Amino acid sequence: MASITVRNLDETVKQALRLRAARHDRSMEEEARLLLADGVGEPDQRPMAAGGSNLPKPVGGADPDHAYPARGKRILLIIGGGIAAYKCLDLIRRLRERGVSVRPVLTRAGGEFVTPLSLGALAADRVFTDLFDREDEHDVGHIRLSREADLIVVAPATADFLAKMAGGHADDLASTVVLASDKPILVAPAMNPKMWQHPATVRNYATLESDGVHFIGPEAGEMAESDEAGTGRMAEPMAIVERIGVLLDTGPKPLAGRIAIVTSGPTHEPIDPVRYIANRSSGKQGHAIAAALARAGAQVKLISGPVNIADPAGVEVIHVETARQMHEAALGALPADIAVMVAAVADWRTDGAADEKIKKTASERTPRLALVENPDILAAVGHHERRPCLVVGFAAETEKIDKHGRGKLERKNADWIVANDVSPETGVMGGDANTIRLIRRDGIEAWPTLSKQAVAERLTERVVDYFAENTAHA
Ligand code: CTP
Numbered sequence: 001m002a003s004i005t006v007r008n009l010d011e012t013v014k015q016a017l018r019l020r021a022a023r024h025d026r027s028m029e030e031e032a033r034l035l036l037a038d039g040v041g042e043p044d045q046r047p048m049a050a051g052g053s054n055l056p057k058p059v060g061g062a063d064p065d066h067a068y069p070a071r072g073k074r075i076l077l078i079i080g081g082g083i084a085a086y087k088c089l090d091l092i093r094r095l096r097e098r099g100v101s102v103r104p105v106l107t108r109a110g111g112e113f114v115t116p117l118s119l120g121a122l123a124a125d126r127v128f129t130d131l132f133d134r135e136d137e138h139d140v141g142h143i144r145l146s147r148e149a150d151l152i153v154v155a156p157a158t159a160d161f162l163a164k165m166a167g168g169h170a171d172d173l174a175s176t177v178v179l180a181s182d183k184p185i186l187v188a189p190a191m192n193p194k195m196w197q198h199p200a201t202v203r204n205y206a207t208l209e210s211d212g213v214h215f216i217g218p219e220a221g222e223m224a225e226s227d228e229a230g231t232g233r234m235a236e237p238m239a240i241v242e243r244i245g246v247l248l249d250t251g252p253k254p255l256a257g258r259i260a261i262v263t264s265g266p267t268h269e270p271i272d273p274v275r276y277i278a279n280r281s282s283g284k285q286g287h288a289i290a291a292a293l294a295r296a297g298a299q300v301k302l303i304s305g306p307v308n309i310a311d312p313a314g315v316e317v318i319h320v321e322t323a324r325q326m327h328e329a330a331l332g333a334l335p336a337d338i339a340v341m342v343a344a345v346a347d348w349r350t351d352g353a354a355d356e357k358i359k360k361t362a363s364e365r366t367p368r369l370a371l372v373e374n375p376d377i378l379a380a381v382g383h384h385e386r387r388p389c390l391v392v393g394f395a396a397e398t399e400k401i402d403k404h405g406r407g408k409l410e411r412k413n414a415d416w417i418v419a420n421d422v423s424p425e426t427g428v429m430g431g432d433a434n435t436i437r438l439i440r441r442d443g444i445e446a447w448p449t450l451s452k453q454a455v456a457e458r459l460t461e462r463v464v465d466y467f468a469e470n471t472a473h474a
Contacts, residue, residue, distance in 0.1 A: 069249035076149035081109020193230025253297025263343035265305035280375035285309030286342030323374035382413030
């Protein structure tokens with residue numbers, strides 16, 4: 001085989017290759033050669049994976065999300081021309097790690113930003129471009145290309161590509177594949193904010209939405225172009241991965257017809273316009289529970305304090321800042337069948353936040369903060385006349401976990417308390433794992449240390465069992 005020049009690969013691919021090679025104890029060249037031989041060598045002779053032999057193995061043995069609902073599914077990924085095209089390399093990698101096969105179709109403009117070699121190496125599949133010749137057409141065909149996929153994803157989708165889709169054009173491979181498809185389509189637009197706001201794009205978006213095309217993003221933020229900001233950034237790869245999971249989820253829905261309220265994250269209690277009281281909660285556990293309940297079919301209303309993680313897909317999210325706003329949103333979300341209060345609500349707020357920034361002055365002494373207690377949201381829901389049948393609270397403790405947990409269960413009228421040790425040495429606050437004791441009125445279940453996602457899944461299983469056993473509550 002001809003030699004491979006790794007230094008000509010772009011930086012993202014090089015980094016992915018470096019990690020993979022290190023994991024397998026091979027040189028980068030050797031790793032690239034095996035990847036190409038495995039994937040790019042003969043894929044056009046075989047159909048896209050349908051749960052059979054060419055299903056991707058998790059990259060490098062990594063299996064970050066064994067419950068990913070799109071595992072074993074096939075994505076046709078159309079990469080349009082835009083600076084965000086580099087993000088689709090990460091998207092491919094993350095999908096393949098989750099056992100999804102990805103077949104890339106690169107538009108001519110997309111080819112200005114990423115190369116077929118990078119895409120092919122990461123996807124371990126043939127990359128289709130407009131150079132798709134008659135022989136290929138005979139062998140694969142654009143109809144088969146679109147029909148063999150479970151979902152078509154366009155990421156990034158330019159304003160021009162949206163216009164083509166809305167107008168039903170078929171003047172290149174990518175637009176032809178979309179027009180020939182009878183499969184769901186997910187579009188991740190990325191463009192300059194002015195283009196996104198242009199009446200023509202607004203019209204095209206509305207047309208595509210009414211045609212049943214699914215959209216994710218674009219997000220607000222800084223643009224690649226200097227001094228440009230606004231809505232137009234492509235959604236992050238992990239948000240797209242999650243959305244794909246929701247769209248392709250055919251798993252059982254034992255909580256279908258149930259409404260769940262979940263609170264998550266910290267609250268911020270203002271001291272003045274620039275300072276606030278907060279805590280170390282990341283929102284990871286609450287968001288994971290909201291996503292798991294939604295995967296089980298519940299209609300989830302997630303009330304989230306300020307967090308740095310993405311909204312889970314398939315969930316209605318109400319963003320709040322303060323405990324009082326969270327309290328109002330939670331009571332406003334009733335009636336519900338299930339309430340899971342995971343938020344680390346600040347127990348106190350200042351007794352009246354200052355309207356202007358509090359200044360240091362030489363003459364005045366250090367200001368004293370007067371605090372007042374915030375409403376207890378779990379207790380309010382637990383004692384509410386429209387109390388959900390199943391009310392679950394969390395207990396963040398640093399000592400006497402069972403005793404304090406039981407006390408909270410009684411005081412707040414919860415059915416279960418998910419108690420965890422949040423002492424600094426456990427790394428729970430902000431970390432990825434949790435060691436739970438599930439306190440119920442009739443006993444305590446001790447769980448091993450689990451990832452926050454696994455905790456969410458196990459708790460959801462318990463919720464499903466609860467409704468299966470208590471048909472009187474149905
Ligand atoms: N909680 C709430 N509203 C509050 C305080 C807590 O809804 N104002 C909820 C939390 O979401 C969690 C449970 O009550 O489900 C227990 O929270 P935790 O912080 O462990 O207990 P606190 O009641 O705040 O008691 P303490 O801080 O004294 O342990």
